[in-house]
Amino acid sequence: METTNTALWPFEVVSNEPVAQDIWRLVLQSGVAAQIAPGQFMNLQVPGDGSHILRIPLSFASAHGPSGTVEIIYAVVGEGTRRLSQMAAGSTSTLVGPCGHGWRLPAQEGRSLLVAGGVGLPPIVAAARMLAAQSLGFDVVVGAQTAYRHVESQIDLLRGMTACDLCDCGRRVLVTTDDGSLGIQGFTTEAMAQLLAERGYAQVYTCGPNVMMAGVARLAADAGIACQASLERMMGCGFGACSCCNVPLVRGGYALCCQDGPVFDAQEVAW
Ligand SMILES: Cc1cc2nc3c(=O)[nH]c(=O)nc-3n(C[C@H](O)[C@H](O)[C@H](O)COP(=O)(O)OP(=O)(O)OC[C@H]3O[C@@H](n4cnc5c(N)ncnc54)[C@H](O)[C@@H]3O)c2cc1C
Ligand code: FES
Structure with a gap:
């Protein structure tokens, strides 16, 4: 922890x-x-x-x-x-x-689904390392606007990450681009929907543009899967003193991205 x-x-x-x-x-x-x-x-x-x-x-x-x-x-x-x-x-x-507060391990047993968009990739790689260290299985969707914006070394790393011995999961790593120049043409949410139709998941982890994470959160909620999202906000102090990193909540009021997040339960966020 x-x-x-x-x-x-x-x-x-x-x-x-x-x-x-x-x-x-x-x-x-x-x-x-x-x-x-x-x-x-x-x-x-x-x-x-x-x-x-x-x-x-x-x-x-x-x-x-x-x-x-x-x-x-x-x-x-x-x-x-x-x-x-x-x-x-x-x-x-x-x-x-x-x-701030980082990723939590899945509350339930089972495979996780990691969805990264753009430079939301680094915390998703860190989440993958966390899961692999616990021998927990996962699949990944990595999206970017175009092939030139994909960090291929990190994608190779996600494909090769071991320590999944317990579940022998046959990891799926789907790469998407908005323009079709690499992998599947389309948004990460479309690739996510494809995986949801094929496999069951215990937990979704996502980081990327807000609009993407809102879509990922919606798909996860519709499938009844818990979802953690790492949010980005413009930040001033980074430790709760300036109130400039507000995140609106479904229950009303705001949380501070820098202190209460950046990882939130996606269903708590008023996207
Ligand atoms: C918790 C957290 C983790 C982050 N992790 C990463 C990371 O791993 N890799 C990465 O590339 N970026 C990450 N960012 C975003 C990064 O902090 C901003 O891109 C950076 O601060 C921009 O600074 P700048 O002076 O170059 O750009 P600026 O001149 O300040 O802004 C350039 C453009 O970027 C936008 N921008 C600036 N800051 C942010 C921000 N915090 N969130 C969203 N958009 C912003 C502005 O609106 C503007 O359009 C993270 C942000 C947060 C809050
Ligand atoms: S950045 Fe100052 S309160 Fe979050």
Whole structure:
């Protein structure tokens, strides 16, 4: 289970390189690696001028406590992530973490279905590692707009991840693209519906664009399957002080994505 010992950590960049169109893989070294749990996130300070005060919230794909390394996959979308992509090996800065609440193991026995869209992939890879470590079976749907936006090394990793001995599940990994340039043409929700028609699942895990996760949550609810969703919000502080990361709830009121999430029970979210 995750720790709540959020702290300020120094980090050093081990490697930082492009792995798909405008998508980078960053490996950093930091003591947070031994503390952070799948689905939690970190808030990275990226060196810049005096106007760059906000940290960048980022999930991770893998963390290895003994070596102190954390693997992050990120899209370059604006000024902060552009500056992050310029941090070469040996660059140093600080991060705040572990932040928020991560994935929970399935409450029921059985296979899980993981659905990732775009750069929702890293926390889904972390969820897959969590399940594999418990010898729990899973299938995956990974979607992107186009082939050039898919991180193929991570997809290969999901295909090859072992430790599924208990269920001998014959893992299905379906790749989709909006334009049909790789895998199945269409949205992840269509591939998910295909898998739901073929197999039973105990739990759905999803991370990606809000509209995609809303669709995944709906399909899971219709099939009577519990669903956990990792939400993204614009963040200021990252630890519950500024109230800028509100998530509307079905029961009324709001939760804070940074503190109560980023992983939520999908049926609690007013999508
Ligand atoms: C908990 C959490 C985990 C995240 N994990 C990852 C990850 O693993 N990989 C990854 O690539 N990105 C991740 N993000 C999104 C990442 O934090 C933003 O892309 C980044 O902060 C953008 O900073 P910027 O200065 O480059 O862009 P900005 O100039 O600030 O913004 C550029 C564009 O990105 C949008 N944007 C900015 N911040 C966010 C945000 N927090 N959520 C959604 N859209 C945003 C803006 O609306 C704008 O359209 C995560 C966000 C959260 C909240
Ligand atoms: S980012 Fe400040 S309260 Fe969530």
